[in-house]
Amino acid sequence: MNFSLTEEQKTLRESIVRFARNELNEDVVERDRTQTFRRDLWTKCGEMGILGLPIPEEYGGSGLDPFSTAIALEALGYGCGDAGLVFSISAHLLPCVVPIGMFGAEEQKRRLLPDLCGGKRIAANAMTGPGTGSDAFGMKKRAVRDGKGFRLTGTKMFCSNGPIADLAVVFAVTDPEKGYHGGITTFLVEKETEGFRASQKFEKMGLRTSPIGELVLENAFVSEDAVLGGVGGGAAVFAHSMDWERILLFATHVGTMERLLEKAVEYARTRTQFGQPIGKFQAVAHKIADMKVRLEAARLLVYRSAWKLGEKKSVSMDASITKLFVSESLLETALDTVQVLGGYGFMTEYEVERALRDAIGSTIYSGTSEMQRNIIARWLGL
Amino acid sequence: MDEGIKRTIKEYILKEFLPGERPDALGDSTPLVSGGILDSIATLKLVAFLEERYEIRLEAHEASAENLNTIEEIARRVQSKKG
Numbered sequence: 001m002n003f004s005l006t007e008e009q010k011t012l013r014e015s016i017v018r019f020a021r022n023e024l025n026e027d028v029v030e031r032d033r034t035q036t037f038r039r040d041l042w043t044k045c046g047e048m049g050i051l052g053l054p055i056p057e058e059y060g061g062s063g064l065d066p067f068s069t070a071i072a073l074e075a076l077g078y079g080c081g082d083a084g085l086v087f088s089i090s091a092h093l094l095p096c097v098v099p100i101g102m103f104g105a106e107e108q109k110r111r112l113l114p115d116l117c118g119g120k121r122i123a124a125n126a127m128t129g130p131g132t133g134s135d136a137f138g139m140k141k142r143a144v145r146d147g148k149g150f151r152l153t154g155t156k157m158f159c160s161n162g163p164i165a166d167l168a169v170v171f172a173v174t175d176p177e178k179g180y181h182g183g184i185t186t187f188l189v190e191k192e193t194e195g196f197r198a199s200q201k202f203e204k205m206g207l208r209t210s211p212i213g214e215l216v217l218e219n220a221f222v223s224e225d226a227v228l229g230g231v232g233g234g235a236a237v238f239a240h241s242m243d244w245e246r247i248l249l250f251a252t253h254v255g256t257m258e259r260l261l262e263k264a265v266e267y268a269r270t271r272t273q274f275g276q277p278i279g280k281f282q283a284v285a286h287k288i289a290d291m292k293v294r295l296e297a298a299r300l301l302v303y304r305s306a307w308k309l310g311e312k313k314s315v316s317m318d319a320s321i322t323k324l325f326v327s328e329s330l331l332e333t334a335l336d337t338v339q340v341l342g343g344y345g346f347m348t349e350y351e352v353e354r355a356l357r358d359a360i361g362s363t364i365y366s367g368t369s370e371m372q373r374n375i376i377a378r379w380l381g382l
Numbered sequence: 383m384d385e386g387i388k389r390t391i392k393e394y395i396l397k398e399f400l401p402g403e404r405p406d407a408l409g410d411s412t413p414l415v416s417g418g419i420l421d422s423i424a425t426l427k428l429v430a431f432l433e434e435r436y437e438i439r440l441e442a443h444e445a446s447a448e449n450l451n452t453i454e455e456i457a458r459r460v461q462s463k464k465g
Contacts, residue, residue, distance in 0.1 A: 181447040233442030235422065236429075236442035236444075240442075314430030378423040
């Protein structure tokens with residue numbers, strides 16, 4: 001393992017940081033307040049190649065390996081202060097675009113990926129049912145055979161990008177007898193499908209520029225070519241999606257942690273109390289030193305896991321370790337940044353309180369910290 | 383059917399998912415998925431083991447109860463993949 005960045009990776013990082021700073025940070029405080037998603041920024045990200053980073057160029061992507069994708073997403077998290085937009089991009093790319101690239105039939109890839117990578121269409125992953133969450137496969141959504149297709153019925157809660165999605169990656173039970181192993185199928189459901197609609201929109205504590213809502217399927221008919229990864233292949237599609245999400249979404253958080261660290265250092269060096277910069281006080285200095293330690297450890301975990309993704313080895317436990325550590329580190333770093341900035345950190349205009357609100361979700365989405373510990377324990381044979 | 387494949391799979395399942403269990407309690411036709419021996423994470427571990435050990439790739443729809451419910455079925459799937 002050699003994690004020295006190549007010249008191409010350095011250029012990639014610099015170009016994404018520059019792009020994000022110049023193009024994506026306008027009016028973030030106001031957009032957060034009003035829960036505004038900016039479609040024009042999404043389009044710019046598509047033009048920049050961010051919405052299809054690891055997808056082969058022949059399908060409209062940027063053709064990056066997973067490690068380079070991690071570098072790019074870390075740069076996005078560092079340069080972009082709109083964590084909601086970064087989250088929406090990740091929710092589109094990692095559990096939707098990537099599985100289509102990985103499991104899709106040639107026709108599906110050619111038909112769907114160019115617009116998804118190019119920013120013309122937005123995808124949402126529809127996994128969580130009203131009575132499910134951590135127990136993801138305790139789902140009630142049903143898909144019943146009907147001639148040359150399936151009829152889907154059920155509700156999907158907490159769909160990131162749901163209210164703005166043109167395409168949903170939907171998991172539904174096709175064979176209740178088999179359950180998880182062979183009884184779940186993944187479907188690609190397009191917005192125009194009769195019986196498919198976005199319903200209730202939710203208001204969130206953080207990531208407020210990323211729309212989230214319910215998706216409802218009422219006897220919606222999809223043809224056989226809407227199946228992704230084969231009938232009964234839903235469990236494997238979900239597992240691979242989670243590997244990518246638990247590593248690469250959390251690469252964006254490494255970038256965020258670096259931005260927060262820089263903010264804390266800058267403030268601690270210039271803010272004086274009792275005749276000296278507050279960074280000279282050990283209580284503050286140690287807090288910031290711990291931020292640095294967490295950042296570097298988190299970065300190494302993300303890099304190693306992303307490298308393993310590229311090696312095509314099983315990465316499920318690595319993904320859970322990465323997700324657990326990075327999310328809890330991000331939360332701690334955001335909280336410490338607020339504390340270092342004191343009263344200023346509590347004010348909206350300093351953009352630190354928002355980082356804390358945005359960070360809180362990270363220990364919940366993609367599987368809670370408790371679920372990650374369960375997974376790690378199971379892999380250890382406990 | 384290659385008995386060596388069955389033996390390897392059986393040893394792995396005993397070691398990983400049934401520690402302390404008597405080997406004769408696990409037969410070639412013991413139900414693994416429907417019998418609760420293999421849950422979602424155990425299946426991931428088993429698939430990862432099979433792919434690495436036999437240098438094969440199991441597609442998404444192949445990690446199903448039909449293909450993984452008994453040692454007999456797993457061994458048959460591995461053998462067909464190995465060619």
